[in-house]
Amino acid sequence: MKKRRGFMQIAILHLLKEGSMHGYQIMKELESRSGGLYSASAGTVYPALQELTEKEMIGLDPDSDKKTYEIKEKGNEKLEEFATRREGEFWEEWKARWVWQNSDEATMLKSALDLWEVEIHKAVKQSRKSTEKTTKLIEFVKEITERLQKENR
Incomplete structure (x- = not known):
């Protein structure tokens, strides 16, 4: 899967x-699970659905008259693999991610990173x-990278 x-x-x-x-149900449920802090767009959800379908992790429900998706064996395997690398409940992490991204600290960090990107390109x-x-x-x-590595240990 693409990192993004x-x-x-x-x-x-x-x-x-x-x-x-x-x-549409998926988009609404993602918004609900974020406590309303994230509004999923068709431009995000449908490409992800297409990629998951191409990788045979999901498929269309043959019993539905609408274009309804269902998880397949490969999708369940991906969830199991993901669960072994993570701690905590997924939906708590999902909501925490959107709480953080809507915080003043995240906004200030993004601004600082945007400025950093401009300056590093100039350098x-x-x-x-x-x-x-x-x-x-x-x-x-190298010095900045080492400092970050030390901070993240």
């Missing part, structure tokens, strides 16, 4: 494990002009 849609796909698999649903462009600047930038990036 991976958490969304796992959420969809969790929902379909509970029962068959069509796309890379400047480093092309001299070996010395390239060496200094490499050292700086």
Whole structure:
């Protein structure tokens, strides 16, 4: 699964494990499980459904007159694999993710990261002009990476 849609796909698999649903029901249930903090869009859900279908993790419910999805064996296996790597209840983590993303801290962090991205691109462009600047930038990036690694232990 693509990293970007991976958490969304796992959420969809969790929902379909509970029962068959069509796309709109999935979008509404994802919003509900976030406490209203996340509003799923068709542009997010339907590509995830398509990818899950292509990977044979879900399929269409043959007994439904609507385009209703159901989980398949490969989808259940993916959920089991996911559960072995995680601790805690999935829907609690789902809601916590959206609470965080709607917080002031997340907004400030995103702004800081956006500024960092602009400045690092400028620094890379400047480093092309001299070996010395390239060496200094490499050292700086390594230092920051090591500091982050120490903080996250």
